[in-house]
Amino acid sequence: MPLARIDFRKGKPSDFGRKVGEIVYRTMVEIINVPEKDIFQVIAEHDADGLIYSPDYLDIERTDDVIFIQLTLSRGRSVELKQAFYKALAENLNQALNVRPEDIFINLVEVEKENWSFGNGIAQYVL
Amino acid sequence: MPLARIDFRKGKPSDFGRKVGEIVYRTMVEIINVPEKDIFQVIAEHDADGLIYSPDYLDIERTDDVIFIQLTLSRGRSVELKQAFYKALAENLNQALNVRPEDIFINLVEVEKENWSFGNGIAQYVL
Amino acid sequence: MPLARIDFRKGKPSDFGRKVGEIVYRTMVEIINVPEKDIFQVIAEHDADGLIYSPDYLDIERTDDVIFIQLTLSRGRSVELKQAFYKALAENLNQALNVRPEDIFINLVEVEKENWSFGNGIAQYVL
Numbered sequence: 001m002p003l004a005r006i007d008f009r010k011g012k013p014s015d016f017g018r019k020v021g022e023i024v025y026r027t028m029v030e031i032i033n034v035p036e037k038d039i040f041q042v043i044a045e046h047d048a049d050g051l052i053y054s055p056d057y058l059d060i061e062r063t064d065d066v067i068f069i070q071l072t073l074s075r076g077r078s079v080e081l082k083q084a085f086y087k088a089l090a091e092n093l094n095q096a097l098n099v100r101p102e103d104i105f106i107n108l109v110e111v112e113k114e115n116w117s118f119g120n121g122i123a124q125y126v127l
Numbered sequence: 128m129p130l131a132r133i134d135f136r137k138g139k140p141s142d143f144g145r146k147v148g149e150i151v152y153r154t155m156v157e158i159i160n161v162p163e164k165d166i167f168q169v170i171a172e173h174d175a176d177g178l179i180y181s182p183d184y185l186d187i188e189r190t191d192d193v194i195f196i197q198l199t200l201s202r203g204r205s206v207e208l209k210q211a212f213y214k215a216l217a218e219n220l221n222q223a224l225n226v227r228p229e230d231i232f233i234n235l236v237e238v239e240k241e242n243w244s245f246g247n248g249i250a251q252y253v254l
Numbered sequence: 255m256p257l258a259r260i261d262f263r264k265g266k267p268s269d270f271g272r273k274v275g276e277i278v279y280r281t282m283v284e285i286i287n288v289p290e291k292d293i294f295q296v297i298a299e300h301d302a303d304g305l306i307y308s309p310d311y312l313d314i315e316r317t318d319d320v321i322f323i324q325l326t327l328s329r330g331r332s333v334e335l336k337q338a339f340y341k342a343l344a345e346n347l348n349q350a351l352n353v354r355p356e357d358i359f360i361n362l363v364e365v366e367k368e369n370w371s372f373g374n375g376i377a378q379y380v381l
Contacts, residue, residue, distance in 0.1 A: 130322065144303055145306065166306060166308045167308065167359060168305070169261050169298075169300065170305070170306065171298075171304060199324070238361070242361060242362035243360070243362075244340040244360040244361075245359060246357065247355045248340045248341040248344025248345060249337075250336060250337050251312055253337065
């Protein structure tokens with residue numbers, strides 16, 4: 001269900017975005033009850049003019065290695081679950097890909113369950 | 128009002144995205160009461176690393192011909208209307224462009240009526 | 255907090271997108287209480303097949319200079335504040351970059367405060 005949009009600056013190895021996506025997916029499965037195999041992601045690299053970030057908003061020091069992760073997902077996770085997800089995702093990206101935790105920007109957009117069709121013109125989450 | 132983001136893999140004819148967009152627009156007009164001429168779309172092609180999809184989530188067999196269609200639109204359509212829209216969109220894309228119904232991924236993001244300005248710095252839907 | 259996605263047709267000076275982004279940011283700070291330094295933007299140029307717009311929806315004459323500005327931000331601004339923002343943004347883009355007000359398309363997507371992590375795996379807006 002989540003549709004992920006992942007954006008970062010050019011200059012990474014060619015499989016970097018895919019690896020970030022795998023970790024985003026795996027962390028969603030582990031922490032916020034996303035089903036196995038539910039992976040739909042748009043991953044884009046940008047030159048310097050295409051991805052603009054604050055180097056110090058909230059006194060967090062960001063670099064050109066910043067990654068924007070915007071996830072559209074169904075409504076209903078608690079604040080505590082979202083917090084656990086951010087924490088786990090930052091840890092997992094840091095451990096697996098050496099991304100600085102300061103460089104991980106995450107935003108969630110929540111929608112109703114009937115707002116998804118995964119194929120065949122059917123709203124699969126409507127019972 | 129809807130802002131459509133349409134994403135698919137490279138390798139299609141150059142006018143493929145535009146044709147998909149026309150069918151998305153036409154189906155919105157026919158099924159979910161979108162006004163005539165209300166067409167605003169961002170269409171992007173991706174290489175294999177830029178668009179990641181599950182080949183079998185919910186036992187639907189997807190291929191590299193998968194199309195992600197994410198529509199931001201005003202809140203207020205019923206579940207039944209959304210279901211009718213998914214069904215019609217899959218049928219129309221299949222009939223016009225031979226897209227497999229399994230390869231059509233749709234997501235709706237709903238916003239308030241005052242969240243749109245169509246030009247001139249005015250919120251045209253606020254009465 | 256706002257994550258801005260800014261899309262327009264190719265053919266502008268290389269710093270055009272960045273300048274548009276600066277004006278979007280500055281106007282958010284001035285009108286809708288976005289904090290200083292809170293700037294996160296994805297800016298993309300498109301060829302003619304990648305950005306489709308209505309040339310006359312709502313009798314507003316748009317041209318290939320159209321700019322789509324989609325902002326994801328926290329819920330809670332009043333209708334009046336949003337209206338003031340659209341007006342100021344159109345004026346500022348027109349004055350600074352000579353963008354026709356008719357060519358400025360704006361959409362807001364609102365989310366909860368806990369839907370943001372600005373780094374370090376923390377939901378900074380959760381108290």
